[in-house]
Amino acid sequence: MKQADSREHLKRSVLNDFDTQSARYTERYDLPGTGEVLWPRHRRLLEVVDSFGMRPGANVLDAGCGPGVLSRDLARRGYVGVGVDGAPAMIRYCAQQAVVHGIERDWKYAISDVEALPLPDASFDLVISAGVIEYLPGDGPFLRELSRVLRPGGRLLLCVTNRYGYSEIFHSLLYRIKKIPGVTGAASSLRRWVAGGQHGVMTLSFVPRRHRPREMEPILARHGLEFEADRFAHFTLLPSPLSTLAGKLTSRFDRKLERLDRTRLRVLGSCYLTISRRTA
Numbered sequence: 001m002k003q004a005d006s007r008e009h010l011k012r013s014v015l016n017d018f019d020t021q022s023a024r025y026t027e028r029y030d031l032p033g034t035g036e037v038l039w040p041r042h043r044r045l046l047e048v049v050d051s052f053g054m055r056p057g058a059n060v061l062d063a064g065c066g067p068g069v070l071s072r073d074l075a076r077r078g079y080v081g082v083g084v085d086g087a088p089a090m091i092r093y094c095a096q097q098a099v100v101h102g103i104e105r106d107w108k109y110a111i112s113d114v115e116a117l118p119l120p121d122a123s124f125d126l127v128i129s130a131g132v133i134e135y136l137p138g139d140g141p142f143l144r145e146l147s148r149v150l151r152p153g154g155r156l157l158l159c160v161t162n163r164y165g166y167s168e169i170f171h172s173l174l175y176r177i178k179k180i181p182g183v184t185g186a187a188s189s190l191r192r193w194v195a196g197g198q199h200g201v202m203t204l205s206f207v208p209r210r211h212r213p214r215e216m217e218p219i220l221a222r223h224g225l226e227f228e229a230d231r232f233a234h235f236t237l238l239p240s241p242l243s244t245l246a247g248k249l250t251s252r253f254d255r256k257l258e259r260l261d262r263t264r265l266r267v268l269g270s271c272y273l274t275i276s277r278r279t280a
């Protein structure tokens, strides 16, 4: 297969996975004690956004917004903006929730490829993208787009999966195990029993990429983004999937572990968040 074809093939399978399992992904936000990355990442993102002290009405893009949980919390802070995602089911859910939460005038949602945004140059004060870059075939086209739509001086908050994150230690092994017939069904039943919810475990038809924290600064610089600061999040007592199964017992402790971001052990957090600014 030619490189361009395999890129498109990967992107299509990613979007198909998130489109067909959007309810399963969204449900993970309804089960906060499961030891998964979503809530620790979400809390850290909001903490960083709050530290910027942006004026109400600042214009934000959430690139790869999934079910839009972040955009609804940003709306509560008075920020307006756009959420884009390539999975139609995610965008349908965001649009429906926007009405439920009364934010449909301030937040618009669109189905779009994050590598080709239908948005004007220099139109956002802040661009956030959490847990998306790892599902793309590479960094370049995506970061070029995010940089293009940021106004000069505007900030990018980007979360990547940390290659050295302790909680993801079984990452590749789990992917292979889930391919064994019957494993996903059994894991889903176990998850429903222990963690609750109806939808069970997510299955992906590809292995997401992971980044080395140290490589991010030069990667951002190549796209006109000047590195300002970083944060790590998602420290769990047990690695995934044990953290999910034991989440009800360990979640209070896991939450305290988030303080490790202020220590040398911060490199063990599974979520690496960079703050950078678009240069003029």
Ligand SMILES: C[S@@+](CC[C@H](N)C(=O)[O-])C[C@H]1O[C@@H](n2cnc3c(N)ncnc32)[C@H](O)[C@@H]1O
Binding pocket: 011, 014, 015, 018, 019, 038, 063, 064, 065, 066, 067, 068, 084, 085, 086, 087, 090, 112, 113, 114, 115, 129, 130, 131, 132, 135, 136
């Ligand atoms: C792990 S979810 C993260 C969602 C959300 N940012 C959050 O923090 O919950 C990844 C999202 O990226 C979206 N995505 C992946 N590849 C994409 C692409 N090429 N264009 C647009 N969205 C994409 C998926 O549809 C999915 O909703």
